[in-house]
Amino acid sequence: MIRTPRLLLRDVRPAEDFAAMHAILANPQAMAFWSSLPHGSEDQSREWLADMAAIPPTEGADFIVEYQGQAIGKAGFYRFPEIGFLFAPDVWGQGFASEAMRAVLANGFAERGLECAVADVDPRNAASLRLLAGLGFAETHRAERTWLIGDQWCDSIYLSMSREDWLARTA
Numbered sequence: 326m327i328r329t330p331r332l333l334l335r336d337v338r339p340a341e342d343f344a345a346m347h348a349i350l351a352n353p354q355a356m357a358f359w360s361s362l363p364h365g366s367e368d369q370s371r372e373w374l375a376d377m378a379a380i381p382p383t384e385g386a387d388f389i390v391e392y393q394g395q396a397i398g399k400a401g402f403y404r405f406p407e408i409g410f411l412f413a414p415d416v417w418g419q420g421f422a423s424e425a426m427r428a429v430l431a432n433g434f435a436e437r438g439l440e441c442a443v444a445d446v447d448p449r450n451a452a453s454l455r456l457l458a459g460l461g462f463a464e465t466h467r468a469e470r471t472w473l474i475g476d477q478w479c480d481s482i483y484l485s486m487s488r489e490d491w492l493a494r495t496a
Contacts, residue, residue: 327388327428332421334388334400334428339374342389343367345396345413346374354414358450362475380404386437390425392416400425402433406442410453423456430460431495434488442491444484445471454482461494462486 327334347370349355356363364370377387380403387401390412398412400422408429410422433439444462446453462484471481 327432329424329428331392332425332428333391334425335391337374337377337387337389337399339371339378342374342396343371346370346389346399349398349411349413352414355411358447358453358479359411360472360474377403386429386432388425388429390421392421397421398425401429402437402439402442405437406433406439408433408442408444417452423459426456426460430486430491434491439488441485441487445481446484447472447479448482454484457484460486461490463490 326336347364347367350364350370350373353363364373377399380387385402385404387399387403387409389396390398390400397416398410398421400410401408403409408426410426412422430442433442442462443465444453444457446457448454448467463486465483465485467480467482469480470478472479
């Protein structure tokens with residue numbers, strides 16, 4: 326569990342988190358740049374939550390993000406060292422993703438001993454690219470046709486930040 330000034334980042338509780346996370350996972354706006362289509366069924370979201378709960382602690386650290394007792398998204402390392410975040414559109418623009426990701430990165434570098442963090446972002450996702458740049462991530466390369474989402478190929482921008490760069494930014 327990680328606390329920030331406004332947020333609680335905690336382990337997933339699949340039954341408790343189902344309604345809030347299914348609303349996000351089924352939302353076309355929230356899922357516009359995700360690695361899958363919006364969830365078309367409750368079973369798909371239940372499976373997604375079960376997969377999140379089954380991440381071995383030695384392989385990842387993915388968190389449900391709560392604000393005022395409500396799940397508003399997820400942030401973390403699905404698998405080390407790749408980070409990811411997904412939030413309900415009604416909380417976008419309030420700094421929650423940045424606040425959560427700062428906590429996730431601090432935990433990853435200080436507590437988990439990671440040497441780097443990496444991200445794979447759809448080039449059309451300008452907001453996520455700005456957020457990651459603000460955290461200190463730098464583009465390493467680009468690739469075309471990396472994700473087949475439904476019937477549409479999507480490209481990727483790959484970004485990275487080293488522990489050394491994180492420590493220099495946060496010292």
